[in-house]
Amino acid sequence: MEAEKKIIMDFLEGKKGKTKFYFNDLCKALPDMKQRDVKKILTALVNDGKLEFWSSGSTTLYGMVGAGKQHSTEEGE
Amino acid sequence: MAKHPTPLLDQLETGPWPSFVSDIKQEAEHRSKNPKGIDFQAPQDCPADLLGVLELSFKEKETHWKHGGIVGVFGYGGGVIGRYCDKPEEFPGVAHFHTVRINQPAGKYYHTDYLRGVCDIWELRGSGLTNMHGSTGDLVLLGTVTPQLEEIFYDMTHKLNTDLGGSGGNLRTPADCLGQSRCEFACYDTQDLCHTLTNDYQDELHRPAFPYKFKFKFDGCPNSCVAALARSDFSVVGTWKDDIQIDQAKVKAYVGGEFKPNAGAHAGRDWGKFDIVKEVIERCPTKCMSFDGALKIDNANCTRCMHCINVMPRALRVGKEKGASILLGAKAPILDGAQLSSLLVPFVPVEKPYTEIKEVIENIWDWWMEEGKNRERVGETMKRLSFQKLLEVTNIKPVAQHVKEPRSNPYIFFREDEVLGGWTRDINEFRKRHAR
Numbered sequence: 439m440e441a442e443k444k445i446i447m448d449f450l451e452g453k454k455g456k457t458k459f460y461f462n463d464l465c466k467a468l469p470d471m472k473q474r475d476v477k478k479i480l481t482a483l484v485n486d487g488k489l490e491f492w493s494s495g496s497t498t499l500y501g502m503v504g505a506g507k508q509h510s511t512e513e514g515e
Numbered sequence: 516m517a518k519h520p521t522p523l524l525d526q527l528e529t530g531p532w533p534s535f536v537s538d539i540k541q542e543a544e545h546r547s548k549n550p551k552g553i554d555f556q557a558p559q560d561c562p563a564d565l566l567g568v569l570e571l572s573f574k575e576k577e578t579h580w581k582h583g584g585i586v587g588v589f590g591y592g593g594g595v596i597g598r599y600c601d602k603p604e605e606f607p608g609v610a611h612f613h614t615v616r617i618n619q620p621a622g623k624y625y626h627t628d629y630l631r632g633v634c635d636i637w638e639l640r641g642s643g644l645t646n647m648h649g650s651t652g653d654l655v656l657l658g659t660v661t662p663q664l665e666e667i668f669y670d671m672t673h674k675l676n677t678d679l680g681g682s683g684g685n686l687r688t689p690a691d692c693l694g695q696s697r698c699e700f701a702c703y704d705t706q707d708l709c710h711t712l713t714n715d716y717q718d719e720l721h722r723p724a725f726p727y728k729f730k731f732k733f734d735g736c737p738n739s740c741v742a743a744l745a746r747s748d749f750s751v752v753g754t755w756k757d758d759i760q761i762d763q764a765k766v767k768a769y770v771g772g773e774f775k776p777n778a779g780a781h782a783g784r785d786w787g788k789f790d791i792v793k794e795v796i797e798r799c800p801t802k803c804m805s806f807d808g809a810l811k812i813d814n815a816n817c818t819r820c821m822h823c824i825n826v827m828p829r830a831l832r833v834g835k836e837k838g839a840s841i842l843l844g845a846k847a848p849i850l851d852g853a854q855l856s857s858l859l860v861p862f863v864p865v866e867k868p869y870t871e872i873k874e875v876i877e878n879i880w881d882w883w884m885e886e887g888k889n890r891e892r893v894g895e896t897m898k899r900l901s902f903q904k905l906l907e908v909t910n911i912k913p914v915a916q917h918v919k920e921p922r923s924n925p926y927i928f929f930r931e932d933e934v935l936g937g938w939t940r941d942i943n944e945f946r947k948r949h950a951r
Contacts, residue, residue, distance in 0.1 A: 444830075456754060460889045461684065461723065461724045461725070461726075461888075462725075462726060462888075463887055463889075466749075467755055473552055473724065473881070473884040473885060474724075474881070474884070476724075477718075477722065477724040477726075481590075481718075481722050481725070484590060484592075484722075485590055490584065490585055490677045491585070491591075491683075491723070492585050493580055493584070493587065493591035493592065493593065493595070493597065493682060493683045493723075494583035494596075494683070495583060495584075495595065495596035495597075495614075495683065496682075496683065496684030496727075496728065497683055497684055497727065497889075497890060498592045498593065498685065498723035502611065506667055507659075
């Protein structure tokens, strides 16, 4: 699991510009793995405090903790 | 004295219906007086500022809400919808105004003590404004601030034994009709199935991994009180396999005027004497009924419209061999128009531990997670990749009920391996027998 976690984090760190990703986008980092297994890795990364959810209410995206727009900057924009 | 003048909203209160403006004003006044001396954890004047920002939007004809954000409880990707106002200096009470969805109990049965508990938590930690119930069925709590989210989650789970509902690319909060608790038409225990699947699919409800939303709804019979086949991706609708049960003596009692049709539901006006031919036989959509002193039903042609049973509930009953039909793919018209569910499993017995139903669900999820595009509902994936593909991934054999009408979608084609000799042929051999 640790190796897969690293692949996901490397994938995210390698992305320039975008900070929030669909679940499907992250599955491309582990193309040979079943989607349900990728989900287990992402859940573990959320529980480790490395990934966080961003939700519009209708759609949910994943992002690295601290990357892109954060809660503290929402207010007052 | 109101915090913000609201002439446009005031006008809305003059209509004939109960007004949400009056409700918000009532809460604004209640919070400003604070008769119970509550130490409000969300701004005391948030209902007043909510009215203010709405008045401004009516005036300017544009919204001042931004939606979405990194708000939620730890480990959950759904249940909280971030809402921020883009005029925080003017309306500080609604600078954060997040929505919290609470998973309603199956059949929406709850005790008044429970409801008081929800309201007490929300008065202390939120705006005091609720939406009972949201369209998907959740108890919707409107407006709180980010630091209160974990507190609300703790109170809901520990004091009321209640979890958050679904939002985003998740399984949404499953919903059902009252089922066998109050309804003689229910063909299976909707509440047990709804509650069991809610518990079994907690991971799917709280941790998003689907291309888009996915909704379960459970109707006990084809009267469809929760409108499952119009409102849910996966619709389970109660049905029966054998014949409608007929009590001929009671049919005669309806004809003779001893029983009121529709259990007296249309008694507000004099419709004259009950006429079984006009009101039942001729209303049957498949014309499968006749009456010559005794009622006859050609059950093979019955489409379970429920009309005759609804009109004469003391004389007619659903069959004895009960179960459900499973339909897939309903959605609202964000893309490509609204869509009703398509029949996938004509009949399945609904028995604990619901293994057959769960197998269908999980096969669909595996396929949709693999093939679905971002923000594509399963009904759209089904349309894009064909109904036949859906049958393949769910290991369901095509049957006549899957075909709406021959040569229009969804049409089922034979595959080459299902045809003796396959598609290949020797054209020279063919030409020996058939001149060009």
